[in-house]
Structure formats: C-alpha cells, structure tokens
Amino acid sequence: MKITGRTASDIFENIRREAHAGRLAAGQALPPVRELAERLAINRNTVASAYKKLVAAGIAETLGRNGTVIRPPAHAGEQEGMPPGSPLMDLAGGNPDPAWLPDPLRALAASGYQPTLYGAPVLDPELERLAHQWLGPDCRDDYSLTLAHGAVDAIERLFAAYLVPGDKVAVEDPCFLGSLNTLRCAGLGPAPVAMDEHGMRPEALEAALAEGAQAVLCTPRAQNPTGCNLTGKRALELSRVLARHPHVLVIEDDHFALLAQAPYFSIVPPTSARWALLRSVSKGFGPDLRMAFVASDADTAARLGMRLAPGTTWVSHLLQATVRGLLGSEVAMARIRAAGGVYAERREALIAALRAHGLAAQQPCDGLNVWLPLPTGADAARVAQALAQMGWCVRTGDAFAVESVAPALRITVSTLEPAAATRFASQLGRYLREA
Known part of the structure; x- marks a missing residue:
C-alpha cells in the first residue's frame, strides 16, 4: 500500500x-x-x-x-413492504389497510389548491394552524414547527444537522428498519438500548450515553417492531437520565400518533438543548403522503429550515393542501379514529388466538404489528419458512436486531381478520409443537 x-x-x-x-x-x-x-x-x-x-x-x-x-460502503438493509403479486398472505409488510385510508383526492378537492411559486411561504398557513393544534399541547411553549418528507426523512435531516459519520445514536433494540437503514447510510453507529414491555430501559440508556452516544432516537408509542408504549413512569425515568446529558439530541418518533390508542408521554427533559418531536401522516393517510411535522427547539428548526428553504426543497404544497384537507375534515378524521379501533381489535384478536395455543405475544402494544417471542431454542428463520409453505409471510426478529435478539416474529395485523388470525395461530401452534 x-x-x-x-x-x-x-x-x-x-x-x-x-x-x-x-x-x-x-x-x-x-x-x-x-x-x-x-x-x-x-x-x-x-x-x-x-x-x-x-x-x-x-x-x-x-x-x-x-x-x-x-469502511465498507453503506448499503440498505431490509425494507418494509412486500413485492406485488406475492401469493402469500402479507403479515410482514408493515403497511396500513388500504381499505381504511381516507380518500386524498376528495380532501384535496374540498380544501382547494393554488399553484405555489418560488418565494411563497414554506408552510401552508391553514396547515400550520392545524399542526399547532395537534402538536402544541405536547410541546414546550417556545417550540418551532417545520416539515419534512416523512418521519425517516426528518430523522435523516436531524442527524445531518448535528452529527458526523462515526457518531453513535442510542436506539431501541430491536429497532425500526427505516431507522437502521438511515444510520447505515449516514455512517452513524447504533448504540443499542435494551427494552422491556414499557420501552427503553433507563439503565441501558444510561450505559449507551456513557459510551458516547450523541443522540437518542426513541419511539414513545407503537414502537416498531414490538408495539410497546412508554408509560408515564418510564418516560419520567428516561427523562431523568437524559437530564444528566443536556447536550444530547433527543428525537421522539411518534409515527403512529394519528391512530394511537395509547397516550403520549415525552422523555425530553427541560434541560435538553436540542430536541424534536416527529409526527408523520403516513400510517393514517397512507405511505405515499410523504409528510411529517417536526416540533423542535428554535435552533434545530433553523437548521432544518435551511434545508427546506423556499426555492430549494420545500415540502410540496400539493401534498400540504391534501394533508390540510384531511386533517381539517371531520369525516376523514372520524374514519381515522375508526381505523385505529379496527387495528386494536385485530391486534387483540391475534393475541387471544396465539394465547389459546400457549404463545404469549408482547403486551401491552399498539400499532400495526404484534411481536411474538418464540419458545427457547426455536429457529425463527425455519419457523418463517414453514409459515410461508402454509401461505403466510412474516418477518423474523433478527431483521430488527442491533445486537443479539431472542428468536421472535413480527406479525403485521392491519389486514388480518379475526377468522384468519385464528387459523394462523392454529397452524403456527401446531408447527411449534411438532417441530
């Protein structure tokens, strides 16, 4: 050399x-x-x-x-979704049920759209009002609001604003696929934070920060893949840990906020200088509506705003008008509330069906997925392969692992009717008993 x-x-x-x-x-x-x-x-x-x-x-x-x-070149890992035309029942894709998505074209027609030219305000004024109405009660009084092209885009922009390749980010273990891919592409290192049924464990977060993590990425409810939600007690414990590290960037990815059944509890302490709360519309309005609201401290908003300036990379006002129409429509929001209830019923139906066969899914949970730890000694890949032969496609837990993870399956329930859940649990239970 x-x-x-x-x-x-x-x-x-x-x-x-x-x-x-x-x-x-x-x-x-x-x-x-x-x-x-x-x-x-x-x-x-x-x-x-x-x-x-x-x-x-x-x-x-x-x-x-x-x-x-x-360093090896960055590469994307597994992605959410399944290729079209698969003969298998999709319990792996992480998608919402298309039947419960509101009609964006009807919302756009009702709300109206005026062509937007260079020099126009970045934020649609009425959308900004609706966003403040939604996020304001959960933020500090002095927060600022910006937009991004979805939650993953917001996370990437926040990382780019403060971090450099080689920095560590404290993340839940197991962790959302999109977050892991964002870290890989940015050259950042995931600092795994072990979890229990209430989310990040405080002592594990403390250890990650002690090892030099410069940012924390936390999902306060409907964590993907486990579905767990922070309790008020756990959020307070994590906030106390973060209060001892005021320089650390704290990002809360509240991606399921439109549909969540669990309450929101923040981990951001008053001492945090750099923080952001993200709320995407993708799960409720559809993944193709690439938009997320970012509430943050003023300095963070200014850094994000430099990347979303008029004339360069603002979020499409056509999208903004569509989201404005949906958020402002009582009909659309009533449909969203009903969809949240349907997803909860489908989660509970699967959990009950699994329980009937001696399988204990992680609870309590929210979101579109159910996390199922497998019996000790089970090979998750073989279980998934066997289920595929029966017509079911699921994801194995290792796709979400930062370090080691016990064998588990992530099962997307968004389109899983109760009768199908009963059949799935019966076939899975029989296979595990006979394996």
Missing part, C-alpha cells in the same frame, strides 16, 4: 482517492500511525489527524486495538 503526503490534508486526500478507486478494499487495515509517520518522515500527530478526518468522512473506521480500516 503506497500512501503519500506531507500534511494531514494530503494524506487524507491520497487515501480517499485510493479507497474510491477501489485500490483500498473495505476492511483493509491502514498502517499504524507510528509506522506511517516514520515512513513519511513526519510527525505522528499529522498522521493521526489524517486518520481522524478519514473516520469523520466515513471513509475509515477505528477498531480500537485492531487499528484503523477502510
């Missing part, structure tokens, strides 16, 4: 060029700092500075005693 340069910038550029050209392969170790410094006849601090820049740029990573190595 030939590395040249007399300054940290020269060394950095040389290694970056070699890595991008493929002459330095992923996982290939760079020379130890002392060795390269002697080879180039320069100060060790110069090499150390170059390596630090490579890590910050996401080109290399430090592996402690194993030195500094070229």
Whole structure:
C-alpha cells in the first residue's frame, strides 16, 4: 500500500482517492500511525489527524486495538413492504389497510389548491394552524414547527444537522428498519438500548450515553417492531437520565400518533438543548403522503429550515393542501379514529388466538404489528419458512436486531381478520409443537 503526503490534508486526500478507486478494499487495515509517520518522515500527530478526518468522512473506521480500516460502503438493509403479486398472505409488510385510508383526492378537492411559486411561504398557513393544534399541547411553549418528507426523512435531516459519520445514536433494540437503514447510510453507529414491555430501559440508556452516544432516537408509542408504549413512569425515568446529558439530541418518533390508542408521554427533559418531536401522516393517510411535522427547539428548526428553504426543497404544497384537507375534515378524521379501533381489535384478536395455543405475544402494544417471542431454542428463520409453505409471510426478529435478539416474529395485523388470525395461530401452534 503506497500512501503519500506531507500534511494531514494530503494524506487524507491520497487515501480517499485510493479507497474510491477501489485500490483500498473495505476492511483493509491502514498502517499504524507510528509506522506511517516514520515512513513519511513526519510527525505522528499529522498522521493521526489524517486518520481522524478519514473516520469523520466515513471513509475509515477505528477498531480500537485492531487499528484503523477502510469502511465498507453503506448499503440498505431490509425494507418494509412486500413485492406485488406475492401469493402469500402479507403479515410482514408493515403497511396500513388500504381499505381504511381516507380518500386524498376528495380532501384535496374540498380544501382547494393554488399553484405555489418560488418565494411563497414554506408552510401552508391553514396547515400550520392545524399542526399547532395537534402538536402544541405536547410541546414546550417556545417550540418551532417545520416539515419534512416523512418521519425517516426528518430523522435523516436531524442527524445531518448535528452529527458526523462515526457518531453513535442510542436506539431501541430491536429497532425500526427505516431507522437502521438511515444510520447505515449516514455512517452513524447504533448504540443499542435494551427494552422491556414499557420501552427503553433507563439503565441501558444510561450505559449507551456513557459510551458516547450523541443522540437518542426513541419511539414513545407503537414502537416498531414490538408495539410497546412508554408509560408515564418510564418516560419520567428516561427523562431523568437524559437530564444528566443536556447536550444530547433527543428525537421522539411518534409515527403512529394519528391512530394511537395509547397516550403520549415525552422523555425530553427541560434541560435538553436540542430536541424534536416527529409526527408523520403516513400510517393514517397512507405511505405515499410523504409528510411529517417536526416540533423542535428554535435552533434545530433553523437548521432544518435551511434545508427546506423556499426555492430549494420545500415540502410540496400539493401534498400540504391534501394533508390540510384531511386533517381539517371531520369525516376523514372520524374514519381515522375508526381505523385505529379496527387495528386494536385485530391486534387483540391475534393475541387471544396465539394465547389459546400457549404463545404469549408482547403486551401491552399498539400499532400495526404484534411481536411474538418464540419458545427457547426455536429457529425463527425455519419457523418463517414453514409459515410461508402454509401461505403466510412474516418477518423474523433478527431483521430488527442491533445486537443479539431472542428468536421472535413480527406479525403485521392491519389486514388480518379475526377468522384468519385464528387459523394462523392454529397452524403456527401446531408447527411449534411438532417441530
């Protein structure tokens, strides 16, 4: 490996060029700092500075005693949804039931749309009023409001505003697929926080922060994949942990807010300087309505606003008019409330059916999914394969794992009628007994 340069910038550029050209392969170790410094006849601090820049740029990573190595290119992991045309019953996709989505075209026709040109306000004024009505009661008095193209986009923008490649983010373990993919693409490291039926465990969050996590991403209710909800007591315990780390960015992804049956409890302490509450409309109005509201402190809103300025990347006012029409329609919102009740009934029907066969799903839960820990020794992949042969498609828990996870299945219930739930639980129970 030939590395040249007399300054940290020269060394950095040389290694970056070699890595991008493929002459330095992923996982290939760079020379130890002392060795390269002697080879180039320069100060060790110069090499150390170059390596630090490579890590910050996401080109290399430090592996402690194993030195500094070229970082593998970012790649997306598993995605939500299933390919169209599958003959299997979809209990894996994580989607809402299309039959319960309100009609966006009717809402748009009722609310009206005026073509928006460069220089117009970023936020539709009436939508802004409805958003404040929705988020305001759950935020500090001095919060600011911005928009993003969905919750995952908002999370990516928040990370980009404050973090650099190599930073750690405390996340629930198991964790939402979209969050894990966002971390990978941004070159950030997930710091796993173990959970129980009430969400993040306080001592696990404290450990992740002690190890240097610069941000916390938490789902206060309907956590995906487990469906768990923070209680008021647990939220207070987590808030007390975060109060000892006021510099940490705290993001609450309240993605299921439109449909949630569980109450919302915040983990953001008064001492947090950087925080954001996200509420997406995708689960209630449909995944194709790519919009999320972001309530945050003023500085965070200003940083996000720079990326959503008029004339560059504002959220489409056509989408805003559609969401405005839906949020402002009593008919549409009544349908949303009814859909939330239907999803709750389908969750409970599946949980009861599983219980009848000696299988205990995680409870209490909310959202579109049920999390089912499997018996000790069960192979989740084999269970999923067997279910596929019976006509059912489910996701295994390892797709959501940050570290190790006990064998489990995530079962999407949004379109699962009670009779089908009974049949699914019977077939799964029989397989596990005979396996």
